[in-house]
Amino acid sequence: MVIQFFDTYTRTVRPFEPLHADEVGLYTCGPTVYDYAHIGNLRTYIFEDILRRTLAYNGYKVRHVMNITDVGHLTSDADTGEDKLEVGSRRTGRTAWDIAEEYTGAFKDDLARLNIVEPTIWCKATDHIAEQIETIRAIEANGFTYATSDGIYFDTSKLPDYGYLGRLDIEGLKAGSRVDTGEKRNPTDFALWKFSPAGSKRQMEWDSPWGIGFPGWHIECSAMAAKYLGSYFDIHCGGEDHITVHHPNEIAQSQACCNTRLANFWMHGYFLQLDETKMSKSSGEFLRLQTLIDRGYDPLAYRYFCLGAVYRAKLNFNWQSFDGAVTALNRLRQTAFEWGAPGDAVDEGYRTRFLEMINSDLNMPRALALVWELVRSDLPAPVRKATLLDFDRVFGLGLTEWQPAVQSIPDAILALVEERQRARAEKRWKDADALRDQITDAGFEIEDSPQGARVRAKS
RNA sequence: GGCGACGUGGCCAAGUGGUAAGGCAAAGCUCUGCAAAAGCUUGAUCACCGGUUCGAGUCCGGUCGUCGCCUCCA
DSSP states (O other), rough: OEEEEEEEETTEEEEEEOOOSSSSOOHHHHHHOSSSOHHHHHHHHHHHHHHHHHHHHHTEEEEEEEEBSSOOOOOTTTTSSHHHHHHHHHHHHOOOHHHHHHHHHHHHHHHHTTTTTOEEEEEEGGGGGHHHHHHHHHHHHTTEEEEOOOEEEEEEGGGGTTTTTTTTTHHHHHHHHOSSTOSSSTTTEEEEEEOOOOOOOOOSSSSSSOOOOETTTTTHHHHHHHHOOOSSSSEEEGGGGGTTTTEEEEEEEHHHHSSOOEEEEEEEOOOOETTTTOOOOOSSOOOOOOHHHTTTHHHHHHHHHHSSTTTSSEEEHHHHHHHHHHHHHHHHHHHHTTTSOOSSSOHHHHHHHHHHHBTTTTTTHHHHHHHHHHHHHHOHHHHHHHHHHHHHHHOOOOOTTEEEEEEEOOOOHHHHHHHHHHHHHHHHHHHHHHHHHHHHHEEEEEETTEEEEEEEEOO
């Protein structure tokens, strides 16, 4: 079946065809590890995971590369700010290397808790300094660089179609620029290599043909993507914020050194908004996945929440709608659990419709609606179960593993339950209701059924 | 100031020009000693105005509003 993805480069939905028959090359921009990820960041990684799982569901092998930016990402893209890792180091009194390691670990934990499949290859910027230097040399040899007092820069005016991905209005940028461009020749020029400040030693710095310093932020992606996937591969992903700066710069670098636009498809995840405002690390509420967990939420509820919207539109987060996702996921889990063991065969009709939906640019809301239709269908439970578990290869909600939590109910509560059962048997309704109130006040829920009373801790 | 996106029932959110998916919440009903849980049922003409069309949420123009990028950002 044809897979259609929206490609930011052409701004069209177009059929996806792998460049190589055997394997799809996928590069996803990873985190800068100077702080924890917030749930807005994680939305993008969930989108990329759905993309990867969709490719796999269609039978493709995927070679997935994700970078860890542990050096070079400045606090300002004007190339005048500080390295984020160095700032974090000063803030905490620990080394930049320690900080990078800690936040890398925290990031990987978050991915695991969201059931995000690990990349085939992780790559750290600091492990690939030589490759980055080589890439810069190639760009330099082709005449796209110039030096200033603080570094080696890419001259974007040498590329007639610089910024095409972002549909940048170069003249408009010049006119409306609010940033001092310093020694840069054009506002869109960017650093390939930055010199260590004279007289001070950075924690992270390397020798290079141009002097001691560190690589610019954009070069790592071009260099590492080319190393692991080749200079032209299938799909490159990132957040929507990369459409206008980071990705055009990656493309420029690849054009300058390899004469390719790096990737056949460019796909971008859109922001999570908090009460109609962007969630950011510098201002506003900073919700981490751990924050949700601390409030008693299952991290996979956040994954379900994200599946409720298409990746290519902003998604508004508030507690009312998030609680809705929590309830929906729990109902789905409980229902599926009660279906019992899956049968051998999935329902082909549902499977075909499912495939159509995920292959239409990852329309997960539609796919989820199909799940609820399946839940209400009159197919035999084993077929429904097998079909749902098959879909979950893409949803990644862990429905195969899920089972109701085994809860230990305190003996005191069990005694109250028993007493209530006696009262009910003797039709002492007032006593029974009083006992139920006692149990409820203690934080437990009671459900009467033909098989007897069930107790569980209130969620 | 420059550029761009969006505005669908209480909340979140799909939607290929042909008479509005789904989830949550709410209400009613069934079940229940009463509840809970579960099941069933019930709501929207798509910000506003004008235009194109046999027909527009879906295309064009305008108004209002919100948001994003141009500062760090997924």
